[in-house]
Each structure stands twice: as C-alpha cells, then as structure tokens.
Amino acid sequence: MELGGDIVASARFARAKQVPHHSKSGNIALHSMETAGYALLITEWLEEHGLSVSRVDVVRASLLHDIGMTEPSVFNSPSRKKAFSHPRVGACIAEKEFGANETQVEAIRHHMFPVFSMPPRSAEAWAVSLADKCCSINEARLGTGRLVAAMGRRILRWYHRTTRSHHC
Ligand SMILES: [Fe+2]
Ligand SMILES: [Fe+2]
Structure with missing residues (x-):
C-alpha cells in the first residue's frame, strides 16, 4: 500500500x-x-542473492500491468487482439494517469513475454512478467517457495548473462 496505494485507491483500479x-x-x-x-x-x-531491484517500480508496474484491459476498446476486442494491445494501452494509461517512469512503462509493455512481446530488459520487468506467470502456475498447486526460487533463478541467469556480455 505504501508503494502503490494511490493506484489501488484510484477510479481506474x-x-x-x-x-x-x-x-x-x-x-x-x-x-x-x-x-x-x-x-x-x-x-x-533476488536481493538475498545480491541484486539491486527497485521495489517501487516492481509494485507499481505489477499493479498496472493489465490496466489496459479496463479500456472498453481493448476489453471488447477479440482475445488475440486483446492479448496484443493491452500492454501498449496499459503503458499509456500508466504514464498519463499514474506518472509511470521508464522502467515501469517497459515492464508493462513486455509483461506478456514470450507471447506477442520482446523479452523484458530489466530485473524489475522480469519480476513482473514472471510473477504474472506465477499466478497461472499457482493454480497447478506448486509450493510458493519453489515457484519463487525457480523464477528468481531464471532472472539471475539472465542478469549474469547480460552483465557479462556488457563487459565483452
Ligand atoms: Fe496481461
Ligand atoms: Fe496479468
């Protein structure tokens, strides 16, 4: 609530x-x-494993990642079109109505990866995208700890691969 209470209390939410x-x-x-x-x-x-991640960006982008679905033009469109358009529309709403910064906008735009989207480009965006998938996987009744660790390891592998390639 401290990081995204204004979003939760908004008319849009x-x-x-x-x-x-x-x-x-x-x-x-x-x-x-x-x-x-x-x-x-x-x-x-990720923090326990040495990565610095912005909690405010993670929470705000998570709360807004599907906000594009609240636009009737998106919600009333066929499901394939909806899946394609809601991240882009949501990113615009987040920017205009909630002052989302670049990291949050990018996380919203890429949360559907690997469906209709390029891979996320920050640890925050990966956390949002994989957390979104957790919600679906959770329904398969896997333990939360195992699920979080599996997603965390995926982000760490990406982080070490990308930081290594920056040094080459
Ligand atoms: Fe979505
Ligand atoms: Fe979602």
Whole structure:
C-alpha cells in the first residue's frame, strides 16, 4: 500500500475490479495485487542473492500491468487482439494517469513475454512478467517457495548473462 496505494485507491483500479480475469483471482484488480505479491517475493529472493531491484517500480508496474484491459476498446476486442494491445494501452494509461517512469512503462509493455512481446530488459520487468506467470502456475498447486526460487533463478541467469556480455 505504501508503494502503490494511490493506484489501488484510484477510479481506474475500481474499474479493474469489474473486469473479469481467467485466473482464480477472478478480476483484473485482484489478479494485479496477486501479481504484485509474487513480484515482491521474487524481488526479495533476488536481493538475498545480491541484486539491486527497485521495489517501487516492481509494485507499481505489477499493479498496472493489465490496466489496459479496463479500456472498453481493448476489453471488447477479440482475445488475440486483446492479448496484443493491452500492454501498449496499459503503458499509456500508466504514464498519463499514474506518472509511470521508464522502467515501469517497459515492464508493462513486455509483461506478456514470450507471447506477442520482446523479452523484458530489466530485473524489475522480469519480476513482473514472471510473477504474472506465477499466478497461472499457482493454480497447478506448486509450493510458493519453489515457484519463487525457480523464477528468481531464471532472472539471475539472465542478469549474469547480460552483465557479462556488457563487459565483452
Ligand atoms: Fe496481461
Ligand atoms: Fe496479468
């Protein structure tokens, strides 16, 4: 609430409560809060393993990653088009209505990776994208700790690969 309370209290987020989501969370608002919870657990795991990750960017991008679905033009479109357009529309809403910074905008734009999206380009964006997947995998009843560690290891591998390539 400290990092994203203004988002949760907004009229836009209230609208997200009316938009259904296929996961067990049931609507976009609850799914986004669940995503933020997983993303914070992944962030804690990464911090314990020596990575510096912006918690404010992770939480705000998580809360807003599916906010594009609240636009009727997106919500009422066919599912394939919706999957393609909601990250772009959501990034615009995040920037205009919630002052999202570049990291948050990029995380929202790329959260659907590997579907219709290039890979995320920051640890924060990876945390949001993988936390989003956790919500679906969670329904397969895997343990949260194992799930978070698996996602964290994936981000660490990406981080070490990209930092190594920067030094070459
Ligand atoms: Fe999404
Ligand atoms: Fe999502």
